[in-house]
Amino acid sequence: MTAVPASPQGFVERLAGIVGPAHVLTTDNDTAPFLTDWRRNYSGRALAVVMPGSTEEVAQVVCLCAATRTPVVPQGGNTGLVGGATPDAGGRSIVLSTRRLNRIRALDTDNNTLTVEAGAILQTVQEAARAAGRLFPLSLAAEGSCTVGGNLSTNAGGTNVLRYGNARDLVLGLEAVLPDGRVWHGLKGLRKDNTGYDLKHLLMGAEGTLGLITAATLKLFPLPQARLTALVAVNSPGDAVALLSALRSELGDRVSGFELISRHCLDLVVKHFPATVEPFAAAHPWQVLVQVEDTWRDAPLPSLFERALEPVLEQGIARDAIVSQSGAQARALWTMREHIPEGERLEGKSVKHDISVPVSRIADFIARGDAQLAAAFPAAQVVCFGHLGDGNLHYNLAFPGAVPTPEQAARANQLVYALVDELDGSISAEHGLGQLKREEITLHKSAVALQAMRAIKGALDPLGIMNPGKVL
Numbered sequence: 028m029t030a031v032p033a034s035p036q037g038f039v040e041r042l043a044g045i046v047g048p049a050h051v052l053t054t055d056n057d058t059a060p061f062l063t064d065w066r067r068n069y070s071g072r073a074l075a076v077v078m079p080g081s082t083e084e085v086a087q088v089v090c091l092c093a094a095t096r097t098p099v100v101p102q103g104g105n106t107g108l109v110g111g112a113t114p115d116a117g118g119r120s121i122v123l124s125t126r127r128l129n130r131i132r133a134l135d136t137d138n139n140t141l142t143v144e145a146g147a148i149l150q151t152v153q154e155a156a157r158a159a160g161r162l163f164p165l166s167l168a169a170e171g172s173c174t175v176g177g178n179l180s181t182n183a184g185g186t187n188v189l190r191y192g193n194a195r196d197l198v199l200g201l202e203a204v205l206p207d208g209r210v211w212h213g214l215k216g217l218r219k220d221n222t223g224y225d226l227k228h229l230l231m232g233a234e235g236t237l238g239l240i241t242a243a244t245l246k247l248f249p250l251p252q253a254r255l256t257a258l259v260a261v262n263s264p265g266d267a268v269a270l271l272s273a274l275r276s277e278l279g280d281r282v283s284g285f286e287l288i289s290r291h292c293l294d295l296v297v298k299h300f301p302a303t304v305e306p307f308a309a310a311h312p313w314q315v316l317v318q319v320e321d322t323w324r325d326a327p328l329p330s331l332f333e334r335a336l337e338p339v340l341e342q343g344i345a346r347d348a349i350v351s352q353s354g355a356q357a358r359a360l361w362t363m364r365e366h367i368p369e370g371e372r373l374e375g376k377s378v379k380h381d382i383s384v385p386v387s388r389i390a391d392f393i394a395r396g397d398a399q400l401a402a403a404f405p406a407a408q409v410v411c412f413g414h415l416g417d418g419n420l421h422y423n424l425a426f427p428g429a430v431p432t433p434e435q436a437a438r439a440n441q442l443v444y445a446l447v448d449e450l451d452g453s454i455s456a457e458h459g460l461g462q463l464k465r466e467e468i469t470l471h472k473s474a475v476a477l478q479a480m481r482a483i484k485g486a487l488d489p490l491g492i493m494n495p496g497k498v499l
């Protein structure tokens with residue numbers, strides 16, 4: 028393949044020839060929303076924002092980009108938290124938005140699969156599954172804007188991982204455009220297929236660096252008919268882990284969500300969202316939001332939950348509990364949990380960490396992390412919440428009334444990530460690497476793993492046009 032030098036104008040005209048002029052954006056006004064990330068930490072420039080309407084159009088656009096050595100930055104809902112969907116400042120890339128690739132292609136209730144295009148909004152996919160009497164369990168606070176393509180490319184987690192797994196666990200087949208413009212048709216709805224390397228698992232979690240996902244065949248599950256949401260107060264993260272074990276022993280896989288919330292996080296929500304009612308009469312240092320569900324409509328969840336909780340209360344592991352009595356109460360508890368990131372944002376900038384360690388080491392991590400950060404930054408405040416059931420915490424550091432300096436951020440990262448390494452954890456549990464952790468990861472992943480990743484990237488994208496400057 029030879030590079031075809033193209034004037035920016037000629038190149039944009041060729042793009043317009045593929046997707047139609049209305050679907051190539053070039054003015055500052057039109058492109059601005061695509062050039063800054065959700066947290067407003069990264070901004071870039073692009074030759075154009077291109078919105079293909081079919082896989083064939085994506086393939087032609089990528090072919091043209093390969094021929095002209097034009098970098099391609101895939102973008103779904105632009106809700107990613109690591110700058111993965113934002114182009115660099117060079118202005119040579121295109122942003123390829125999947126916004127128009129949003130069709131539901133097929134529903135197979137016997138096979139329990141739904142085939143959707145990459146730009147379909149997660150919430151729309153959940154609703155399509157529900158309309159068919161099934162569950163698509165991926166759920167996160169950005170579900171009204173994020174897309175399936177973005178979810179798979181970041182291997183998103185969210186609040187149902189405990190029972191159903193991460194995004195990659197919910198996929199049976201993929202269709203993708205490879206960096207040379209060829210289409211890989213891998214939309215098989217098979218639960219068993221041992222025919223060599225599993226390409227879909229390479230593309231998922233690759234953050235758009237190995238190709239562009241255009242469609243996916245997703246797994247559906249029986250729709251839960253009975254649901255119980257509870258907020259349980261505990262003394263410590265160790266007690267929260269003991270509570271998780273006790274509930275799972277009694278309730279098994281019915282426990283689908285287990286979210287840890289520190290007192291400080293609750294205070295942030297109460298402060299910034301005045302409609303939030305303080306849940307308990309007393310202030311407890313930690314609380315856990317628990318979701319329990321069953322596909323049997325008449326499942327006696329309240330009595331099962333009570334039976335599971337009784338010994339835990341007697342042993343002093345749990346201090347108090349609120350069990351939702353209505354859908355509205357359950358929603359209010361979840362809204363409180365979902366408001367934490369926004370409450371944190373309204374309070375000011377913080378140094379963010381999205382880490383995981385084995386669940387059994389969570390308490391150790393928090394105790395040692397809190398002590399080390401308090402010693403290094405006596406005036407700072409740890410903001411700790413997250414998916415404890417998956418060993419995943421959002422463990423952030425705020426500097427009340429001040430914006431953290433780059434030196435403070437670097438020192439906080441060093442302390443937190445050293446502890447993560449010591450406890451055999453990960454510095455990015457669910458948000459990915461993007462631009463944010465691209466350099467940091469080289470300090471934490473083995474040379475063997477990094478070399479294998481570079482070899483895969485070089486083999487699939489020898490021209491280096493797919494989302495350069497991200498992940499590796």
Ligand SMILES: Cc1cc2nc3c(=O)[nH]c(=O)nc-3n(C[C@H](O)[C@H](O)[C@H](O)COP(=O)(O)OP(=O)(O)OC[C@H]3O[C@@H](n4cnc5c(N)ncnc54)[C@H](O)[C@@H]3O)c2cc1C
Pocket residue numbers: 065100101102103104105106107108110111112125145146166167168169172173174175176177178179180181182183184185186234235236238239240241368457458461494497
């Ligand atoms: C309020 C809020 C709450 C969140 N909660 C969670 C949470 O609980 N768990 C969690 O995991 N994440 C969470 N996120 C992060 C974010 O929503 C997820 O990373 C989501 O999966 C990104 O989807 P998107 O469509 O917005 O992708 P984008 O932000 O557009 O892109 C993300 C990455 O995927 C690539 N990409 C996008 N589409 C494609 C495609 N079709 N093919 C190839 N590459 C592609 C992009 O280049 C980029 O690298 C949250 C974000 C917000 C704002």
